[in-house]
Amino acid sequence: MNRPVKILTVEDDPNITELIEMYMLKMGFESLIAFDGEEGLEKFFDESPDCIILDLMLPKIDGWEVCKTIRLEDPLIPILMLTGKGESYDIIKGLEIGADDYIVKPFDPNELSARVKAALRRTKISGEIKESLAFSNLKINMQEFRVFAGDEELIMAPKEMALLYNFASNPNQVLSRQQLLDRVWGYDFDGDPRTVDVHIKRVRDKLASHSSEWSITTIRGIGYRFEEKSHD
Template sequence: MRSSIKVLTIEDDPNIVELIDLYMVKIGFQSISAYDGESGLEMFFNEQPDCIILDLMLPKMDGWEVCKTIRLEDKTIPILMLTGKGESYDIVKGLEIGSDDYIVKPFDPNELCARVKAALRRTILSEEYKAELTFSNITVNMQEFKIFVEGQEVKMPPKEIELLHCFASNPNQVLSRQQLLDRVWGYEFDGDPRTIDVHIKRVRDKLASYSSLWSIITIRGIGYRFEEKENA
């Protein structure tokens, strides 16, 4: 799983760019931006973003051409189009040339965040759960939802398996509680963040006898880090 999801905004209004940047960072994403179509394409090729927020009315190259060019290179990256018109023609044309969603200006930034999260949930975040992952003495099979440690299956409910997969996909990286909630429970989760602590305790307890090579470290006030032990 990606340790930091990168969102590229291609928009010529600096006030809108600043607003989007603020909210993308707020929900834990890395935010980069370009102010015209040509620069946006250059950043797409150089920065390899995970999602694109694309304005239609851009200098040098409009959003239609940017979208079509991107789709020739990448068929799956989520593209959300911003339109100031709100006309059905713009929306239909955008969807036909490859955008995944649209939002009409002026927009609620919280709604934009929800749209970005939903688009990502349909693409990279869900795709990465399909693979089998091995780290140290742990194998996580997300197709069958099974955990094997030192060749032995350890029974866990799905959420605990997803949580361990998330950690093992990001070894030695600090993950905040909010990041874990977003990636495991979903971006629409609005329950108690302390559910993370409860599930991590259960994972630790179930794997205590197998964890000689790694540990889930509590980073007080921030979150957790999954790391190999120094004496391993």
């Protein structure tokens, strides 16, 4: 028998944790609660949750450090930041250090529930990916979550890895920005679509810095194509 999906909420406000727990239980999930960053990390390591709802302003260890620590251990687990820090700088920082979603308080618990379910769907799809992909000197191993150009390993953030895998699964095909948003960020993503461009630039720079024979080409007005570099 499969165990229930575990949702870990790391939040120091008991009123918010009680509200979130009520909605998680209503969806049939098991709810784990931690009231500070230290306890949050302990429960992450001890309980192996399937998704994390993470506040930023936490006692003992703040949410930024909690997120970074978890990402070093598990690059795929969904992390949804739930915080009162709604400035663009904070949102960008949160996404850059590995959050999958960023929700600003006050929040609608129904929206939070929908985002948790969407994050879990994306993880399930990722978990079904078993194969490795190889292109001349470029190798992508989704089981180990590693990328190599020749003998050199490229260190990639989760969204960068997901983007590269989508490109490598469709070599020489043009993928639109919207297709990439849907496949990597999910159909319910309502953030800035230019986030795709930012992440693609990072992937492109990493491929170039490691002398990969494959690159991502911009097809102006249409999208992007993953293709082998010309040797002319």
